[in-house]
Amino acid sequence: MDKIKKESRILKEIEENFEKEKGEIEKQKKEFISDKKVQILLKYENKLPKNREELRELCSILCFGSLNWCCGVKGNPYGGFKNCFSRDLCLQVLGIDDEEFLRIKDCVEKEIERKIKVG
Numbered sequence: 490m491d492k493i494k495k496e497s498r499i500l501k502e503i504e505e506n507f508e509k510e511k512g513e514i515e516k517q518k519k520e521f522i523s524d525k526k527v528q529i530l531l532k533y534e535n536k537l538p539k540n541r542e543e544l545r546e547l548c549s550i551l552c553f554g555s556l557n558w559c560c561g562v563k564g565n566p567y568g569g570f571k572n573c574f575s576r577d578l579c580l581q582v583l584g585i586d587d588e589e590f591l592r593i594k595d596c597v598e599k600e601i602e603r604k605i606k607v608g
Contacts, residue, residue, distance in 0.1 A: 529546060529549065530578055532546075533582045534582070537582070538583075547579060548579060550575045550579060551579060552573075552575070556576070556579065556590075557597065559576045560576070561594070562576075562577075562587040562591060564591060565591060
C-alpha cells in the first residue's frame with residue numbers, strides 16, 4: 490500500500506511540474522508574440538508598407554495573417570462585429586477607416602458571388 494501511495498504522489502508531482510512548465514511556456518510565447526507585434530507596429534508607425542511582403546509582415550499581427558479573414562467592424566450590416574485591437578491598429582496604420590473596410594469586404598464578397606454565379 491505504501492508503494493502505491495508513493496507512486497501516486499510521484500505521479501501527482503510530475504503532473505504538477507508538467508502543468509507549471511506548460512504554463513510558463515505559454516506565458517513566454519504570449520510575451521514573445523506581443524513583443525513581436527509591437528516591433529512590427531513600430532516599424533510601420535510612420536510609413537505605409539511599400540510592397541506585398543511588407544503588407545504581409547504588417548498583417549502578421551492579425552489572427553490569420555490577413556485582413557481578408559478579419560471579423561467585422563462596427564456598422565457591419567451582417568453582424569459579426571468583434572472588438573479586435575490588432576485589426577484596428579493594422580487598419581489605422583494603413584489609413585483605412587471602418588466604413589472603407591466594410592466597403593472593401595463587400596467588394597470581396599461580391600467578387601466571390603460573381604465567381605460562383607450567385608444571382
